[in-house]
Amino acid sequence: MAFFPMFVELQGAPCLLVGGGTVALHKAAVLKDFGAKVTVVSPHLCSALQNDRQLICMKKPFDTADLDEKTLVVAATDNQALNRHIAQLCRERNIPVNAVDQAEDCSFIFPAYVKEGDVVAAFTSGGNSPLLAQHLKAQVRQFLTPELAELARFLGSIRPRVKKEIPPGKARRQAFHALLELGLQTHRIPAPAELEAVLAKYRPSSR
Ligand SMILES: C[C@@]1(CC(=O)O)C2=NC(=C\c3[nH]c(c(CCC(=O)O)c3CC(=O)O)Cc3[nH]c(c(CC(=O)O)c3CCC(=O)O)/C=C3\N/C(=C\2)[C@@H](CCC(=O)O)[C@]3(C)CC(=O)O)/[C@H]1CCC(=O)O
Ligand SMILES: NC(=O)c1ccc[n+]([C@@H]2O[C@H](COP(=O)([O-])OP(=O)(O)OC[C@H]3O[C@@H](n4cnc5c(N)ncnc54)[C@H](O)[C@@H]3O)[C@@H](O)[C@H]2O)c1
Incomplete structure (x- = not known):
């Protein structure tokens, strides 16, 4: 099991x-x-x-x-x-x-784990092969970067504001999605103007 x-x-x-x-x-x-x-x-x-x-x-x-x-x-x-x-x-x-x-x-x-900031990936083989768990960890190391941890920190820091300005539901999910995509594509945290643009797009008053 x-x-x-x-x-x-x-x-x-x-x-x-x-x-x-x-x-x-x-x-x-x-x-x-x-x-x-x-x-x-x-x-x-x-x-x-x-x-x-x-x-x-x-x-x-x-x-x-x-x-x-x-x-x-x-x-x-x-x-x-x-x-x-x-x-x-x-x-x-x-x-x-x-x-x-x-x-x-x-x-x-x-587990065998990779930790960058608060982002943690952990593997177990259920005791079948600690080496397999280590192998999977090595794979994840390639894309779980410090930049990704920084992006996670940023997304956490703006979470309260997004929640305050955009009611729960589709729009809020899309806003979080847009900010994540922005970060993943540019390999950096979104700039203040980019954040404002996303918030403006998904705020109820502007829809
Ligand atoms: C993942 C990791 C985490 C850590 O230790 O923090 C971890 N073992 C690691 C390495 C490792 N351990 C062993 C080898 C030699 C190769 C081999 O034997 O396969 C290597 C490789 C190496 O040394 O490079 C020997 C070994 N390990 C266990 C047994 C007992 C047995 O098989 O019965 C024996 C045989 C002893 C003997 O010879 O008698 C048992 C356990 N080891 C676990 C964890 C748990 C299950 C994890 C899972 O689900 O996979 C569990 C059940 C209990 C526990 O200890 O928590 C860490 C990688 C850390 C990293 O790199 O991040
Ligand atoms: N070192 C390895 O690479 C490795 C790999 C696989 C498995 N293991 C197993 O893991 C276990 C620990 O390995 P290790 O290399 O750390 O062994 P070790 O011999 O270096 O250390 C064992 C420790 O247990 C302590 N100890 C003994 N009796 C104690 C007691 N009553 N109260 C508190 N502490 C006590 C000893 O003082 C010692 O510090 C062993 O059973 C070993 O077979 C080790």
């Missing part, structure tokens, strides 16, 4: 990462990429984790109390039984949990 791609807000979310090796380092980078507040618990921490001021590092073995107040957990130790035990504890507490490379113990899995 395929996994549902639920895009979750992680900004400021207290997340627990158990383990301090190469795999934990990669997962920490991903969680930080989405603004999570990551606590790392492990008796041994690689230097990159230890020196990262954005992380809260606790040099000690995992303890059940480490789960308190956490909204997401990643079990990334080299002990599969421990990773499974942590997953079980999380399930009892309804905390989403990933046990690295142990799909059967995960309540969520990590």
Whole structure:
């Protein structure tokens, strides 16, 4: 059964990462990429984790109390039984949990993703082939550019104004469509005069 791609807000979310090796380092980078507040618990921490001021590092073995107040957990130790035990504890507490490379113990899995600003494309193969997910990510990298993210930011910034000036329905949809097309064709954000022209065209008074 395929996994549902639920895009979750992680900004400021207290997340627990158990383990301090190469795999934990990669997962920490991903969680930080989405603004999570990551606590790392492990008796041994690689230097990159230890020196990262954005992380809260606790040099000690995992303890059940480490789960308190956490909204997401990643079990990334080299002990599969421990990773499974942590997953079980999380399930009892309804905390989403990933046990690295142990799909059967995960309540969520990590996707291969491309992120530009707030635009995110993410792939999973449902655990069948992480390499296939990586391959699809590489394809998307070619057209998910920083310019596209800038266009998305612009379209977000003018959204309230468009909504205020054009009532919901066909005209509003066409206005958003026109602005997107303009951006995609010119590879830049529409100029103020271009925005005004689109708004004027689709405003009720001028139709
Ligand atoms: C996408 C990515 C995200 C990330 O890690 O952030 C990710 N794995 C990545 C890479 C990767 N992982 C592996 C290889 C070696 C090639 C190979 O084995 O195929 C490579 C390639 C490489 O290393 O280049 C080995 C591997 N992975 C899993 C198993 C267990 C098994 O198969 O049973 C084994 C065998 C271990 C063994 O040998 O025993 C399991 C999982 N790995 C997942 C995610 C979840 C399913 C994602 C999906 O649906 O596809 C899942 C289920 C759980 C999880 O960990 O979340 C990341 C790419 C990041 C990027 O580039 O953006
Ligand atoms: N590194 C890879 O490329 C890779 C690839 C595929 C799979 N894996 C698997 O992922 C897992 C982690 O890999 P790694 O390379 O990060 O391993 P690692 O040996 O570098 O790190 C394991 C970490 O787990 C920590 N740990 C052990 N017991 C703990 C406990 N009780 N509480 C908290 N932390 C504890 C250790 O201190 C260590 O920091 C392994 O099971 C490995 O087989 C790794």
